[in-house]
Structure formats: structure tokens, C-alpha cells
Amino acid sequence: MRVVGKPLPKVDVRAKVTGSTLYADDLVLPDMLFCKLLRSPHPYARIKRVDVRGALEVEGVVAAITGDDLPIKYGILPVTQDEHALENEKVRYVGDPVAAVAAYDEETAALACERIVVEYEVLHPVTSIEEALSEPVDEPIHDYGGPANIHKMAALAFGDLESGFAQADHIREDVFFYEGNTHLPMEEHSAIASYVDGKLTLWSSTQTPHYVHRAVSKVMGLPMSAVRIVATPHGGGFGGKTDPFSHEMVVCKLAMVTGKPVKCTLTREEVFYAHRGRHPVLMWVRTGVKRDGKITAMHFKTALDGGAYGSYGVATTFYTGALQTATYDIPAYRFEGARVFTNKAPCGPKRGHGTPQPRFALELHLDKIAEDLGLDPVEVRRRNYVKPNTTTVNWLRITSCGLEEITNRVIQASGYHRRRRVEGHGMGFAVASYLSGAGLPIYWNKLPHSECQLKLDRGGVTAYCGATDIGQGSDTVIATVVAEELGLWPSDIRLVTGDTGLAPVDLGSYSSRVTFMAGNAALDAARKLRDLLVEVAAESMGCSPGEVEVGDGKIGALSFEETAQLAQERYGAISTAGSYRPPDLAGPYKGSGVGPSPAYSYSAAVVDLDADSKTGIVQVNKVWLAHDIGRSINPISVRGQVEGGVYMGLGEALMEEQAYRKALHKQPSMLDYKSLTFVDMPEVETILVETNDPEGPYGAKEVGQGPLLPVVPAVASAIHDALGVWVDQVPITPDKVLKALDAKVKGEAPRFGPKSFPDIPYPQCIKVDPPHVATQAV
Amino acid sequence: MSDSIVVGFTVNGRRREVLTKPHHTLLEILREDLGLTGTKHGCELGECGACTVLVDGIPQLSCLLLPHQVEGKEITTVEGLAKSGDELHPLQEAFVEVGAVQCGYCTPGMLLTAKALLDENPAPSRQEIAEALSGNICRCTGYESITRAVELAARRMEV
Numbered sequence: 053m054r055v056v057g058k059p060l061p062k063v064d065v066r067a068k069v070t071g072s073t074l075y076a077d078d079l080v081l082p083d084m085l086f087c088k089l090l091r092s093p094h095p096y097a098r099i100k101r102v103d104v105r106g107a108l109e110v111e112g113v114v115a116a117i118t119g120d121d122l123p124i125k126y127g128i129l130p131v132t133q134d135e136h137a138l139e140n141e142k143v144r145y146v147g148d149p150v151a152a153v154a155a156y157d158e159e160t161a162a163l164a165c166e167r168i169v170v171e172y173e174v175l176h177p178v179t180s181i182e183e184a185l186s187e188p189v190d191e192p193i194h195d196y197g198g199p200a201n202i203h204k205m206a207a208l209a210f211g212d213l214e215s216g217f218a219q220a221d222h223i224r225e226d227v228f229f230y231e232g233n234t235h236l237p238m239e240e241h242s243a244i245a246s247y248v249d250g251k252l253t254l255w256s257s258t259q260t261p262h263y264v265h266r267a268v269s270k271v272m273g274l275p276m277s278a279v280r281i282v283a284t285p286h287g288g289g290f291g292g293k294t295d296p297f298s299h300e301m302v303v304c305k306l307a308m309v310t311g312k313p314v315k316c317t318l319t320r321e322e323v324f325y326a327h328r329g330r331h332p333v334l335m336w337v338r339t340g341v342k343r344d345g346k347i348t349a350m351h352f353k354t355a356l357d358g359g360a361y362g363s364y365g366v367a368t369t370f371y372t373g374a375l376q377t378a379t380y381d382i383p384a385y386r387f388e389g390a391r392v393f394t395n396k397a398p399c400g401p402k403r404g405h406g407t408p409q410p411r412f413a414l415e416l417h418l419d420k421i422a423e424d425l426g427l428d429p430v431e432v433r434r435r436n437y438v439k440p441n442t443t444t445v446n447w448l449r450i451t452s453c454g455l456e457e458i459t460n461r462v463i464q465a466s467g468y469h470r471r472r473r474v475e476g477h478g479m480g481f482a483v484a485s486y487l488s489g490a491g492l493p494i495y496w497n498k499l500p501h502s503e504c505q506l507k508l509d510r511g512g513v514t515a516y517c518g519a520t521d522i523g524q525g526s527d528t529v530i531a532t533v534v535a536e537e538l539g540l541w542p543s544d545i546r547l548v549t550g551d552t553g554l555a556p557v558d559l560g561s562y563s564s565r566v567t568f569m570a571g572n573a574a575l576d577a578a579r580k581l582r583d584l585l586v587e588v589a590a591e592s593m594g595c596s597p598g599e600v601e602v603g604d605g606k607i608g609a610l611s612f613e614e615t616a617q618l619a620q621e622r623y624g625a626i627s628t629a630g631s632y633r634p635p636d637l638a639g640p641y642k643g644s645g646v647g648p649s650p651a652y653s654y655s656a657a658v659v660d661l662d663a664d665s666k667t668g669i670v671q672v673n674k675v676w677l678a679h680d681i682g683r684s685i686n687p688i689s690v691r692g693q694v695e696g697g698v699y700m701g702l703g704e705a706l707m708e709e710q711a712y713r714k715a716l717h718k719q720p721s722m723l724d725y726k727s728l729t730f731v732d733m734p735e736v737e738t739i740l741v742e743t744n745d746p747e748g749p750y751g752a753k754e755v756g757q758g759p760l761l762p763v764v765p766a767v768a769s770a771i772h773d774a775l776g777v778w779v780d781q782v783p784i785t786p787d788k789v790l791k792a793l794d795a796k797v798k799g800e801a802p803r804f805g806p807k808s809f810p811d812i813p814y815p816q817c818i819k820v821d822p823p824h825v826a827t828q829a830v
Numbered sequence: 831m832s833d834s835i836v837v838g839f840t841v842n843g844r845r846r847e848v849l850t851k852p853h854h855t856l857l858e859i860l861r862e863d864l865g866l867t868g869t870k871h872g873c874e875l876g877e878c879g880a881c882t883v884l885v886d887g888i889p890q891l892s893c894l895l896l897p898h899q900v901e902g903k904e905i906t907t908v909e910g911l912a913k914s915g916d917e918l919h920p921l922q923e924a925f926v927e928v929g930a931v932q933c934g935y936c937t938p939g940m941l942l943t944a945k946a947l948l949d950e951n952p953a954p955s956r957q958e959i960a961e962a963l964s965g966n967i968c969r970c971t972g973y974e975s976i977t978r979a980v981e982l983a984a985r986r987m988e989v
């Protein structure tokens with residue numbers, strides 16, 4: 053490998069350090085208007101009347117629109133098309149948009165919004181999971197789902213639970229709560245639309261231009277061929293910019309109404325309302341184990357606070373149950389999940405989508421089981437690890453799997469078993485797994501998940517791919533793959549990405565899919581181009597293609613440019629295309645679409661910390677993170693993802709929370725929403741393990757999301773190691789540590805966390821035979 | 831709305847005069863009136879550090895500065911760091927090499943804050959780097975690589 057695996061700088065990084073990268077809000081179009089949204093001050097209310105006449109009287113205002121102008125509903129999932137760009141019947145959370153103004157400048161637009169009259173009939177808000185489960189005081193938040201304010205329920209049972217629990221020597225039950233938190237991207241969402249010649253173009257800081265393309269086309273009533281979405285260079289997403297958003301629809305509509313380009317940039321406060329962040333999840337788990345810690349059966353229940361709209365919630369619900377089996381061999385497994393609607397900002401996908409919460413619960417639960425049995429928690433994990441090339445009880449296909457090695461490496465590097473055993477100091481260990489891309493697209497079809505086209509002419513090589521670089525370095529991955537195959541440098545490749553008008557479809561930057569899927573599509577296209585060039589060069593050299601070496605800007609004895617010219621003389625215009633679609637991996641049951649992936653990454657963490665029993669303050673000293681990357685395409689970017697994931701995991705573990713007081717967001721500012729600063733961040737030791745995945749491009753797997761996952765439980769585990777108390781709820785703020793210590797002093801269970809799990813009317817479990825039973829039956 | 835005023839200052843070595851409103855911020859003047867969009871904003875409330883510029887060599891949050899506070903001052907933005915198109919400032923070079931940039935949205939603010947640090951303290955410790963940059967939030971990198979980049983730049987600038 054000449055460029056794959058080398059620590060080369062990212063292809064777009066010089067523009068970023070000189071300030072020349074143009075993010076969405078940096079774009080200015082001639083005669084552009086500015087848009088502001090008017091948002092609901094009530095968590096739950098019926099809209100009686102919206103009157104924009106006052107706004108239109110303000111000098112400098114060009115247009116004002118309401119929900120009547122945008123009547124078509126949309127949503128990211130086909131089953132939950134439940135959002136209006138501007139609500140016209142009901143508002144469902146503080147911040148729900150109801151009207152919009154376009155004016156010659158932003159200040160005028162904001163001022164005009166204040167002149168809009170909205171008459172509300174205030175309804176009784178639903179603010180917690182418990183409230184959402186009981187009969188609503190007023191009508192349910194949505195006209196679908198139910199009973200009460202339940203949005204979605206799932207119930208699945210794999211294998212023989214009864215006999216699994218019967219075989220157990222020990223059974224343990226625990227309850228956990230994971231508070232919601234938000235992405236807090238540094239860049240506030242921004243979008244600009246222009247409508248020219250009957251064609252609409254939207255530039256937006258989105259992670260998923262393809263899905264925005266679909267939604268805009270639907271809401272505007274335009275064919276997809278008349279809509280172009282350009283994902284601008286991205287100032288941070290983490291899942292927060294994967295839904296189609298109100299402000300995107302509104303600027304499109306206003307551009308069509310006014311005939312002028314229109315821009316809307318959210319304020320930081322609005323970003324907190326746009327949210328789509330981590331769901332708060334209450335969890336109950338019951339596991340049977342043998343004396344040696346081997347799991348015989350597990351029953352896992354979740355209740356998700358979804359906020360006001362569907363978003364990705366149906367998928368999130370299944371994700372709270374899907375990946376427990378991707379790390380541990382659980383012979384019988386039952387999962388029940390429910391998502392409820394509440395009058396809070398809508399939750400959605402954040403880094404780890406629906407899996408950090410159950411991972412937190414599961415890892416701590418196993419720690420407690422190890423303590424019950426008097427066993428080493430690491431050894432209990434090891435005894436249950438899934439093996440490479442197996443299929444789990446819920447039909448997940450496991451291929452490459454570096455669990456053993458990442459565990460050994462992280463335990464060795466950290467000296468976990470030789471740690472200082474003094475009061476106030478602790479170390480914790482946890483593992484996790486994540487998808488290298490969802491095995492199924494959001495809209496089920498047989499189309500490729502990623503496509504790449506290469507153009508070769510006198511201007512060199514250009515790669516076209518819909519993949520969206522959100523800072524994770526996907527442009528660099530595509531350029532590196534193409535350069536590797538053609539014997540060039542990544543910086544030699546021109547890129548056109550994230551643009552639905554110019555580049556072929558890639559589904560977007562979510563589910564850690566881009567390196568795997570766009571990487572494979574680029575590899576496919578590049579190998580075709582390489583074969584073509586090698587054949588031409590071989591002919592000119594009078595040898596067989598097998599004898600032609602590619603590298604250092606040469607194809608055999610010829611320079612790359614000479615070969616390219618010969619190829620064009622022979623074939624005319626030259627382009628090749630490649631695509632990737634994962635194998636069919638869904639199991640034979642409803643709900644099997646969530647969980648399958650062409651490959652799973654594995655991460656193991658050890659956290660070393662000091663916890664003060666007087667103040668409850670936790671000081672993390674160091675984190676060791678070993679990650680099974682399959683193979684690093686760019687080790688600098690991989691390390692960056694690991695460090696960023698550890699950072700975000702520590703934030704979720706210790707301080708980040710999107711919490712509410714009576715349906716009012718408690719911290720909609722960056723000062724009040726606590727996140728780690730430079731001085732809070734401990735040293736991180738990154739250990740990369742390469743397992744060379746058989747289906748990943750050059751063996752690569754994901755790294756964007758996995759490394760966050762084990763950090764949260766490892767922190768909680770280390771606090772227990774330090775102080776002898778369990779904090780079964782994140783974020784683990786000092787007050788929770790002190791409450792747990794209080795309980796210990798009083799002789800109560802030495803813990804802080806939820807006491808019980810509510811009664812939820814889950815449906816009858818769908819009983820699914822595990823693969824080995826099903827195969828025997830055939 | 832308030833009457834317009836004229837404010838004069840130097841940006842990246844160039845003397846500028848701008849017709850603006852007395853309540854507009856330096857951030858808005860730079861980005862909207864002067865087209866210097868390299869300076870970013872993450873809050874416009876003084877909470878994130880993304881809008882940091884140097885005013886007479888001192889890092890300041892441009893979202894909190896009003897025109898009368900910058901009258902006659904010398905301002906450096908990220909556009910003014912590199913010597914030329916090809917010759918970057920050592921800090922920029924180091925950020926590139928080490929991979930201290932992911933989305934890049936915090937980068938201009940980080941670079942300018944780090945520059946002010948190195949101008950005053952050419953060989954800072956890790957703790958000093960962390961403290962100097964603690965007002966700049968980055969959501970991507972976990973800060974580790976930024977610290978490495980500042981250390982690298984400091985080593986190179988010393989020799």
C-alpha cells in the first residue's frame with residue numbers, strides 16, 4: 053500500500069486552517085434575503101389563528117408564510133411523516149416553528165416576527181415517560197400510535213428464554229437511566245435556497261443531502277429532477293443534521309415565493325430546540341448466568357422519551373435492543389422497547405444512535421454480576437464474547453471481530469489488574485460494538501447505498517460521490533482509495549461530493565457507513581479505471597496486463613498522463629462507475645432491519661479516575677481506548693475519531709444533559725449546557741487493532757461512533773471501583789455520587805439510580821427461532 | 831433603528847473604514863461588511879470562542895465587541911495568519927500535519943488564541959496550553975490533537 057494507511061494530511065485541511073472553507077452561513081448570493089422563524093413559546097397548544105399582516109407592514113419585509121403555505125408533512129422515516137415545516141394545527145414543544153419571515157436583513161426579519169400574531173389554546177403538556185404512559189389530560193400529542201402517548205413498541209424473543217433462565221445458577225435484575233443530551237455542533241444549522249428557471253437549489257449544513265432531496269421534493273411538490281441539494285462543508289454534525297429540517301423547507305418555499313435567494317441560520321438557542329439528540333432511556337435488564345459467569349438468558353426492556361416528533365425514533369427504539377448480542381453470546385434473548393411522545397424537543401440519532409444507553413446498562417449490569425459471583429469483570433466479559441464468523445441469536449452476522457485482542461491490549465496498556473487499590477482512585481473497563489453502516493437503507497429498496505463515478509481527461513481524475521464530509525474525513529477516504537488504485541497522491545484527485553445535482557447517490561453520513569460503503573464504491577470505480585489504463589499501457593509496452601506495475605504516477609513504463617492520453621485516443625471520453633450495496637443481512641422477522649451491518653467494529657476502554665467522597669467530584673486521569681478498525685485508511689483521521697469519541701463519551705458520562713423543567717429546556721446555551729473544555733480533557737491512549745475485514749475497503753471498518761460507547765460505562769465502573777457505590781444514571785454529576793454515598797452510609801443499597809421500571813403494555817413478543825434452530829428445521 | 835456610524839481600524843494590515851450601526855458587533859462587521867468569513871460564530875453570546883480574533887495582539891471574542899471598542903485598533907483574523915498562499919503560519923502547518931482539524935469550525939478561533947499564547951510564551955507546558963485555550967470549545971477533536979499541534983508549532987518556532 054502506498055497511500056492507504058499512511059498518515060497523510062486530509063485533502064481539505066489547508067482551506068480549513070486558512071479560513072477559506074465556505075460553510076453554509078459563509079455563502080452570500082446576490083440579492084439574498086434573510087429568514088427568521090417564529091417559534092412556539094408553549095410546550096403544547098392548539099393554534100387558533102396566525103396573522104402575519106403586521107409583519108408584512110414592516111419596511112424591508114418581502115414575504116411572510118405560515119403552515120397554510122406548507123401543508124405537506126414530512127419526516128425522515130417513511131412510517132413517521134409527522135412534521136410540518138410550519139405547524140398550523142398544534143405546536144408540540146417550545147420551539148416548534150409556526151411562521152417565517154423573509155426580509156432584506158436579519159434584524160428586520162427578527163423584528164417582523166415579533167409582529168406576527170398567534171392565538172394559542174394552551175393544552176396540558178406531557179413531560180415525562182411516566183406521564184406519557186398514562187391517559188393524557190388533553191388529547192394525545194399525535195393522532196397515531198397509542199395507547200396514551202406511546203409512539204412505538206417492539207417485542208421480540210429469540211431462542212428458549214424459559215430454559216435459559218432455568219439453567220442459570222444466578223439471576224440478577226437492574227434498572228438504569230440515561231439522560232438525554234445533545235450534539236452541540238459548533239456550527240449552527242444554516243441553509244440557503246435559490247429558485248431559478250424552475251429549479252430549486254438548497255445549500256445546507258446537512259449530513260444527508262439525499263434524504264433532504266427526497267423530503268424537499270415532496271414538500272415543495274417538485275420532481276426530484278427539479279431539486280438539487282448541496283451539502284456544504286460541515287461544522288459538526290454527530291447525527292444532529294441527519295433529519296430534514298423546518299428551516300430547510302422554509303427557505304425553499306420562500307425562495308419560490310419571492311424569486312430571490314433566501315438564507316436562514318439558526319441561533320444557538322434554536323439549535324437546542326432543533327435537537328434530534330440522544331433519547332433519555334429508562335432500562336430494565338434481567339440476566340441468568342452460570343456460576344462461571346456464562347450468560348444463559350437475557351431479558352432487556354427499554355422506555356424512550358422521544359420528545360415531540362417521530363424523527364428516527366422507530367429505528368432508535370429497535371437500536372436499544374439490537375446490539376447487545378453483537379458483543380456477547382446470549383443464547384436466549386428477549387427485548388421489549390417502547391418510545392413515547394412528550395412535549396419536548398424531538399430526539400433522534402446522536403453518535404451511537406440508540407446504543408450508548410443500553411451499552412451503559414449492559415456493561416454495568418455485567419460488572420454487578422461479576423461482583424455477585426466474586427469473579428473478575430474482565431474475565432466474565434471474555435467468557436461471553438462472540439466469536440468471529442458466527443451468527444447471533446437475533447440473526448446478526450459477525451465476521452471480523454477483534455474483541456479478544458482489543459481487550460488484551462487495553463488491559464495490558466492500562467495495567468488494569470495491577471491498579472492501585474486506594475479509596476478514591478478507580479479504574480473501569482467496558483467493551484462495545486458498532487455498525488459499519490446500516491445494512492438496510494431507510495427506504496427499503498435494492499438500489500446501491502453508495503455510488504461513485506470517476507472522470508478521466510486532460511484535467512486529471514475527478515471523483516464524484518454523494519458522500520458528505522462532515523469533518524470525519526470522508527473526502528480524504530475517497531481520494532485515498534482512488535489514488536491508491538491509480539498510483540497517484542490523494543491530493544491529485546479532484547472531488548465533487550455531497551451534491552445531489554452533480555454526484556451520484558450516497559445515502560449520507562450516518563450509521564458510520566461512509567468509509568465502508570462510499571469507500572467500496574470508490575474502490576469499485578477505481579479498479580475499473582485502473583484495469584482500463586493497465587490494459588492500454590500493456591498494449592503499448594507489448595506485455596501482458598499482469599506485468600504492469602502501477603504506482604508513483606506511473607502505469608508500467610508510461611507516465612500516468614501518457615497512459616491517460618493513449619486511453620482517450622483509443623476510447624474517447626473516459627469514465628468509470630462503481631457502487632456498493634451490502635449483502636442481504638436482515639433476519640426472518642419484523643424488526644430485523646435494525647442491527648444488521650456488513651461489519652461490526654469493536655472498542656474497549658479503560659478509564660482511570662479519582663473520585664472525591666467529600667465533594668462527589670470526579671477527575672478523569674487517563675483513558676485507554678483500543679479499537680478494532682479493521683484497517684486504517686488514514687491513521688491520523690482514525691486517531692482523531694477515537695479521541696473525539698472518547699471526549700464525547702466523557703461528556704455524556706459526567707456532565708452533558710438536555711434536561712427540562714416543566715417542558716422548558718433548562719440549559720439552551722453553551723454556557724449552561726456543560727461540555728468538556730481543554731482543561732477537563734484527560735490524556736487518551738489510542739490503540740488500533742487491525743483485523744482486516746473481508747468486506748471492508750482494504751479491510752477497513754468504522755470508527756466514528758464505536759469508541760464513544762464503552763467510555764460511559766467504564767467511567768461509572770471506575771467510580772464504583774473508587775468509592776464502592778454504583779451510579780446507575782448518567783450524567784454522573786457530583787450530587788449523584790454524593791447521594792449514592794449517602795445511601796451507603798445509611799445502610800441502604802449503595803447506589804443512585806432509578807428504583808423501578810414502569811408497567812408498559814408491550815405487545816405479545818414475536819418469537820423468533822435463532823439461526824441454528826431455523827437451519828435445522830429446513 | 832439607530833443611525834449609522836463610521837468605524838476605522840486595521841484588519842490584517844489593511845486600513846478599513848466601515849459604515850455600520852453602533853450595535854453591530856465586530857463579528858458581523860468582519861463577516862458581513864468586509865467579507866472576511868473565516869471568523870466563525872457558534873453562539874454570538876461569548877460562550878464558545880469560535881469568533882476569536884486578535885485585537886492589538888490580544889485574543890478577544892469578536893461577537894462581544896462593538897464598533898467603538900475597536901476604533902483605531904489592529905485586528906488579526908485567520909485570513910491574516912499565512913504569509914502567502916503557500917506559506918502557512920507554523921501553527922497552521924502544525925494543525926494540518928497533526929490532524930488537529932476535523933470539521934474545522936473551531937479552528938480559526940483556536941489558531942488565533944494559540945498564536946497569542948505562543949507570542950507571549952514560546953514554550954508553554956501542556957497545562958498552559960490547556961488553560962490558554964480553555965475558552966475555545968471544540969466538539970470534534972477531544973482537544974488532544976490541538977495540544978499536540980500547538981506543542982509542535984512551539985518547538986518549530988523556537989529554532
Ligand code: FES
Pocket residue numbers: 870871872873874875876877878879880881882891892893894
Ligand atoms: S460566537 Fe463569539 S463566543 Fe461564540
Ligand code: FES
Pocket residue numbers: 238287288523930931932933934935936937967968969970971
Ligand atoms: S474541529 Fe470541529 S469543532 Fe473543532
